[in-house]
Amino acid sequence: MDVVTDLKPAEPLLALRGISKRFTGVRALDRVDLDVHAGELHVLFGENGAGKSTLINVVSGTFPPDEGTFQFGGEDIRHLTPQRARAIGISPVFQEFSLVPSLTVEENLFLGREITRGGVLHAREMRKRATALIDELGFDLDPSQRVDDLSRAHQQMAEIAKALLGRVRLLILDEPTASLTERETGRLFELIARLKSQNIGLIYVSHRMREIRALADRVTVLRDGRHIRTLDAATSTDSELVELMTGRKIDLLFPTITHKPDKVMVDVENLTLADGSVGDVNFHARAGEITGVAGLVGCGKSELIRAIYGIEPIVSGTVRIDGLPYEFPAPRRSLKHGIAYFPANRIAEGLALSRPIRENASMTVLDLPAFARFGVLRQAVERTAIQGVMEQLQLRPPNIERTAGALSGGNRQKVMLGRALTRELTVFLFDEPSVGIDVGAKLEVYEFMKRLVEAGAAVIVVSSELPEVLALSNRLYVMHHGQIAAELTGAEKTEQNVLASFFREHLVTEVA
Amino acid sequence: MSTVVTAGMPRRSTHLGRSIVGRIGFLPALLVALIVGMSAIDPQFYGLINILNILRNASLLAIVACGQALVIVAGGFDLSVGAVVALASVVTAKTMAATAAAFPGNTALVIASGVAAGIGCGLVVGLVNGFCVAKLKVSGFVVTLGTMSATAGVGLMITSGIPVYGMPDSFVKGFGRAQLFGLPTAVYAALAVIAVMMFVQRRTLFGRYVYAIGGNVDAAVVSGVSIQRHIVGTYAVSSVLAALTGILLTAQVGSGQASFGGDRMMLQSIAAAVIGGVSLRGGVGRVEIVAISALFLTILGNALNLLHVDSRLQPVFLGIIMVAAVALDELSRRSKARV
Ligand SMILES: Nc1ncnc2c1ncn2[C@@H]1O[C@H](COP(=O)(O)OP(=O)(O)OP(=O)(O)O)[C@@H](O)[C@H]1O
Ligand SMILES: [Mg+2]
Numbered sequence: 001m002d003v004v005t006d007l008k009p010a011e012p013l014l015a016l017r018g019i020s021k022r023f024t025g026v027r028a029l030d031r032v033d034l035d036v037h038a039g040e041l042h043v044l045f046g047e048n049g050a051g052k053s054t055l056i057n058v059v060s061g062t063f064p065p066d067e068g069t070f071q072f073g074g075e076d077i078r079h080l081t082p083q084r085a086r087a088i089g090i091s092p093v094f095q096e097f098s099l100v101p102s103l104t105v106e107e108n109l110f111l112g113r114e115i116t117r118g119g120v121l122h123a124r125e126m127r128k129r130a131t132a133l134i135d136e137l138g139f140d141l142d143p144s145q146r147v148d149d150l151s152r153a154h155q156q157m158a159e160i161a162k163a164l165l166g167r168v169r170l171l172i173l174d175e176p177t178a179s180l181t182e183r184e185t186g187r188l189f190e191l192i193a194r195l196k197s198q199n200i201g202l203i204y205v206s207h208r209m210r211e212i213r214a215l216a217d218r219v220t221v222l223r224d225g226r227h228i229r230t231l232d233a234a235t236s237t238d239s240e241l242v243e244l245m246t247g248r249k250i251d252l253l254f255p256t257i258t259h260k261p262d263k264v265m266v267d268v269e270n271l272t273l274a275d276g277s278v279g280d281v282n283f284h285a286r287a288g289e290i291t292g293v294a295g296l297v298g299c300g301k302s303e304l305i306r307a308i309y310g311i312e313p314i315v316s317g318t319v320r321i322d323g324l325p326y327e328f329p330a331p332r333r334s335l336k337h338g339i340a341y342f343p344a345n346r347i348a349e350g351l352a353l354s355r356p357i358r359e360n361a362s363m364t365v366l367d368l369p370a371f372a373r374f375g376v377l378r379q380a381v382e383r384t385a386i387q388g389v390m391e392q393l394q395l396r397p398p399n400i401e402r403t404a405g406a407l408s409g410g411n412r413q414k415v416m417l418g419r420a421l422t423r424e425l426t427v428f429l430f431d432e433p434s435v436g437i438d439v440g441a442k443l444e445v446y447e448f449m450k451r452l453v454e455a456g457a458a459v460i461v462v463s464s465e466l467p468e469v470l471a472l473s474n475r476l477y478v479m480h481h482g483q484i485a486a487e488l489t490g491a492e493k494t495e496q497n498v499l500a501s502f503f504r505e506h507l508v509t510e511v512a
Numbered sequence: 513m514s515t516v517v518t519a520g521m522p523r524r525s526t527h528l529g530r531s532i533v534g535r536i537g538f539l540p541a542l543l544v545a546l547i548v549g550m551s552a553i554d555p556q557f558y559g560l561i562n563i564l565n566i567l568r569n570a571s572l573l574a575i576v577a578c579g580q581a582l583v584i585v586a587g588g589f590d591l592s593v594g595a596v597v598a599l600a601s602v603v604t605a606k607t608m609a610a611t612a613a614a615f616p617g618n619t620a621l622v623i624a625s626g627v628a629a630g631i632g633c634g635l636v637v638g639l640v641n642g643f644c645v646a647k648l649k650v651s652g653f654v655v656t657l658g659t660m661s662a663t664a665g666v667g668l669m670i671t672s673g674i675p676v677y678g679m680p681d682s683f684v685k686g687f688g689r690a691q692l693f694g695l696p697t698a699v700y701a702a703l704a705v706i707a708v709m710m711f712v713q714r715r716t717l718f719g720r721y722v723y724a725i726g727g728n729v730d731a732a733v734v735s736g737v738s739i740q741r742h743i744v745g746t747y748a749v750s751s752v753l754a755a756l757t758g759i760l761l762t763a764q765v766g767s768g769q770a771s772f773g774g775d776r777m778m779l780q781s782i783a784a785a786v787i788g789g790v791s792l793r794g795g796v797g798r799v800e801i802v803a804i805s806a807l808f809l810t811i812l813g814n815a816l817n818l819l820h821v822d823s824r825l826q827p828v829f830l831g832i833i834m835v836a837a838v839a840l841d842e843l844s845r846r847s848k849a850r851v
Contacts (some may be wrong), residue, residue: 311734332736341734349734352727354795363724363735372717379715419735 011074013038013201014059014170019068021054021225023406026397028054030225031068036170041192041202043212043233046222046245047438048410049396052205053095055222056172059203060092061085073169083112089169093176095205095409095436096347097159101148105158106130108147109165133161138187152179152345153297153464160188171195172203175409177211178435179344181296181464182499189214207410207438209238209252210467221245246440255443257450259289259474264323265427265458266308271317277303279482280317285458287426290449292473293462294498300482301462302344305429309334309341321427335364340425344432346412353405357395360404361386361418368423389421390414393444410437417445420452428452428459434468446472466495478502539787539801543808550815557818564696568764570810571702574803575757576777577784578709579750581802584785586746587726587794588645588652593754593781595663596634597773600758602671604630605768609678619680626679627759634755635748637663642744652747660778667770676768688763698760702803705753709799722746726794783830784809787837809833 012035021029029051036042044052058065061080070077072088085092099108109130115122130143139157147155156179163171177185192202192215206212212219216233221244228244242250268283278300285291295301306312308319310329319326321337334341343349351360362382366372371382383400390400393414395407404415413436420428430449434442449472453459463469469476476493478486478501486501488494550557576593583590608626615621637659644655690697713719721742724732733739754773762768788805790797809830816826 309734331734332738335736343734349728349730352724352731352795354791354793355723355727359720359723360731363732363737366717366720367736375717377715377717377720 012036012071013040013073014203015071016055016059017069017071019055019058019065019070021051021058021063021065025399025402026406027225029058029065032222032225032227034220034227035230036201036203038169038201039196039199040217041196041204041215043216043219044203044205044222045212045219045241047396048414048436048441049408050222050245050438051225052222053174053408054225056092056094056174056203056205059085059170060090060172086113086166089167090172091163091166091168091170092172093159093163093174095174095178097155099147099155099158099162102146104144104146105141105150105161106143108158109133109143109162111162113166129165130161133165137161137164137191139184151298153181153184156180157184160191168195168200170201170203174205175207175436176204177206177208179297179432179464182466182502183296185211207436207442208465209241209439212241213238223247242439245438250440250443252439252443254468254471255446255450257290257453257472257474259453260456261289261474262287262456265321266460267320267323268304268308269318269320271304271307271319272315273300273303273307274313274315275303277312277482278307281479281482281484283477283484285427285460287458288453288456289474290453290459290461290472292469292476293460293479294464294466294469294476295479295485296502297464299479301479302431303482304479305341305431305460305462309339309429311341335423335425338424338426339429340364340420340423340427341429342416342420342431342433344435346409346416346436350416351404351412354403356401357390357404357407357415358383358386358400360415361389361400362422364419365422385422386418389418392421393418393448394441410441413437414441417448421448426457428457430459430461430463432463432465433461434463434465466498470495470498539789539804539808543804543811546808546811546815550811550818554818557815562814562818564691566807566810566814568696568698569814570807571696571698572757572761573777573780573784573810574702574806575705575753575760576773576781577788577802577806578705578799579753580781581785581788581790581797581799582709582713582722583652583746583750584782584790584792585726585794585797586722586743587729588743588746589656589782590641590652590747590750591656591778592637592641592660592663593750594773594775594778595660595667596637596751596754597758597761597777598770599637599663599667600630600634600755601762601772602667602676602768602770603633604759604762605676605679606670608680608683609676612678612680619682622680623683626683630759630762631752631755634751634753634758638748638751639744641751642747645747646740646743656747664770664774671768671770673770677766679762679766679768683763684766688760688766696764698764701756701760705756706799706803713799718742718745723795726796728795779827779830780806780809783834786834792838 014036016032016034018031018033019029020031032055044055046052057063061082061084064080072090100111106126110126115125127143134141134143139161141154141157141161147158150158156176160176176188180188195202204215212233218230219233219236219241220230221228221241223245238252242252263286264284265287266285268281271281272279281304283304293301293304303312307314308329310331310333319329321339326337362371366377371378386400391398395411395414404412407415433445437445449459461469461472470493476488477484478488478498480502486497488497556562576597580590580593604626607629608622611622611625641656641659644650645652687697692700721732721737724737725739725742729739758772761772784806785797785802786792788797788802790802812829813826816829
């Protein structure tokens with residue numbers, strides 16, 4: 001992390017003027033201006049599809065803008081490529097990762113700028129530098145591990161480390177905390193504070209108000225690709241920002257859900273998974289209530305629900321659905337039993353990016369007679385059903401024939417949620433349901449869950465966002481190292497108690 | 513919200529227009545240019561005999577390429593199609609000869625048994641391919657490389673490399689070489705196959721799941737799609753279509769030969785699929801465009817012959833065109849963003 005400070009303080013580090021970018025059928029950016037100063041954290045705030053990632057792609061040289069000018073460090077920049085952007089100190093961390101899965105963390109860090117001696121890789125030096133960087137960042141990450149063996153949170157850490165290797169003057173973070181939990185988020189925030197004091201400029205994208213409050217110096221609000229306003233974070237309120245973002249007033253509260261716990265729909269007894277991520281877990285979820293599962297990264301919380309759905313192999317223990325034993329779970333049979341699962345990783349497990357939104361949203365229901373008879377699809381039915389569902393979820397742009405790959409991050413999540421609305425289901429397993437979706441859409445999702453439970457479904461929410469699980473769930477399990485550390489209900493369900501169970505083990509060892 | 517909806521409407525038509533161009537690409541334009549150019553250069557090109565010849569060959573290639581395209585859309589690869597063409601040819605001819613010897617005069621039975629045997633051996637190869645890929649998780653490339661070699665070996669063993677005769681006249685003259693409204697039977701067979709495959713791709717569950725599997729296997733698994741069945745299905749369809757081509761070829765030539773199909777047909781079928789916009793990454797591709805591209809490749813080969821280009825040089829052209837097609841596909845992908 002070499003730092004260069006050769007700027008007059010008044011001059012912005014990055015100055016964008018009148019940047020426009022069109023994609024087929026969409027104006028993603030429409031004459032956007034943006035100034036970022038050295039040592040400033042500048043938040044980009046906007047709904048899903050507002051153009052934040054597109055702007056970041058322009059700044060980091062992924063593609064050129066259609067029009068507009070671009071200054072960095074007082075110099076005009078033209079024909080920017082990702083390589084050149086890195087060379088002049090612009091380091092992006094993208095929303096969807098840019099790591100090579102089959103290479104190790106270390107190989108990824110140095111990809112494209114390997115240290116060589118006479119054309120031969122200097123492995124020892126690279127290992128030393130990688131370890132030093134990771135230590136400095138305080139991440140718990142092994143440089144020799146392959147990226148596809150890492151959890152999403154660890155991949156995110158690797159991605160951040162990669163961005164910080166070498167000379168950095170402008171660090172761009174596109175929803176970096178989307179898959180991190182409290183602890184890693186805390187580390188990241190400390191790191192950001194350090195970078196700011198080293199006079200590095202930061203662009204930060206997030207849909208979480210708490211983070212914006214904690215970090216931002218200034219906030220630029222984008223809506224439908226247009227620059228709406230740039231405000232000082234200290235003098236603006238949450239509701240003001242949200243109103244600017246959506247163009248209407250929105251209540252920023254979690255919905256009040258009336259839980260009416262009924263019979264046990266999902267009952268898990270002594271469950272142990274083949275990879276050891278979950279050991280001897282007892283767990284149940286009732287119809288008519290939201291059951292939350294919280295825990296740190298790698299605690300086995302998402303493996304638990306994935307096992308129920310049939311994606312993680314089980315070695316021992318039983319799963320009962322609606323009182324009946326459910327042996328050898330598999331996704332297809334789970335859906336037939338009325339169980340739906342919404343994966344956290346939309347790209348890897350959620351969507352076929354080359355296929356239209358309509359096909360992606362209807363993938364889980366096509367075996368129903370309403371959608372296909374004798375193996376022949378009923379396209380009109382499919383189109384109307386999916387159109388209706390996506391309208392309800394406020395997909396934008398609202399054209400269901402575009403490919404899923406052309407959607408912004410948050411809208412991809414909506415396509416996944418759309419699957420649940422097309423089928424009669426009784427058990428809903430949500431893995432990080434609000435990752436990457438904007439404040440308005442988040443409320444939509446919460447309302448959606450509220451409707452589900454109040455109609456008598458069993459909803460299980462696994463989330464790393466503590467306020468979310470606390471507010472939504474009626475009963476909350478806290479997992480730690482693959483085991484249930486606590487089950488909290490009613491008044492016990494507080495942030496302190498959850499954090500206490502996260503760290504209980506550490507305390508116990510300290511006392512002993 | 514409402515502003516977005518209204519603003520989105522007028523753009524729709526241009527979006528539609530662009531997506532049509534994007535889907536079919538410049539293939540029709542190339543095809544027309546080739547036809548016009550050749551007609552101007554060489555009058556032999558638009559002679560009836562040459563046209564029928566082109567149509568016959570294009571039809572056979574199109575049938576094989578449709579199956580190949582389906583496999584590639586699902587994210588696989590079928591190298592065995594050429595060998596299956598040969599095997600189906602000799603098996604059909606042998607079976608007909610044997611049945612004719614056992615039941616002389618019973619033409620219907622002779623033809624039925626021959627065709628059934630030909631299609632049957634195609635189905636067997638397809639199922640073997642499919643099971644190895646789906647169950648044993650060996651890559652399609654390796655599996656079909658293996659079955660290609662084995663199938664070709666069996667074909668040679670059956671015939672010792674000598675053409676097999678002894679098929680009923682009604683099969684050869686009445687079917688293979690017959691013409692309906694001036695067009696060879698192979699053309700009708702190809703049109704029927706293309707129509708059915710278009711329907712399968714667009715309107716059936718099988719077709720949709722094949723797109724989903726090729727687009728993102730893990731997503732398809734999570735969505736409850738049974739992967740193995742559909743993978744086996746794609747290889748079975750591909751081999752059966754190759755077998756059908758072998759039978760048509762046999763009927764047309766009048767003998768079963770182990771030299772039919774072969775590597776050349778396999779390479780051409782892959783080229784037709786790729787030039788026809790089937791993405792080797794899976795999940796994208798339509799059979800009707802693959803059929804057009806089969807026609808294009810056949811005309812190109814014919815043109816090179818008429819222009820007396822050395823036959824050893826012709827595969828070079830095929831290679832260049834294929835690489836260019838894939839490069840263009842990648843180029844169009846490059847403008848896409850990381851979100
Ligand atoms: N490769 C692409 N092809 C076509 N359209 C695209 C492409 N990438 C983005 N878009 C469109 O551009 C618009 C802006 O997308 P962008 O990804 O910048 O949104 P975003 O603000 O990052 O949203 P999110 O919060 O959901 O990540 C969207 O309407 C999106 O559909
Ligand atoms: Mg984005």
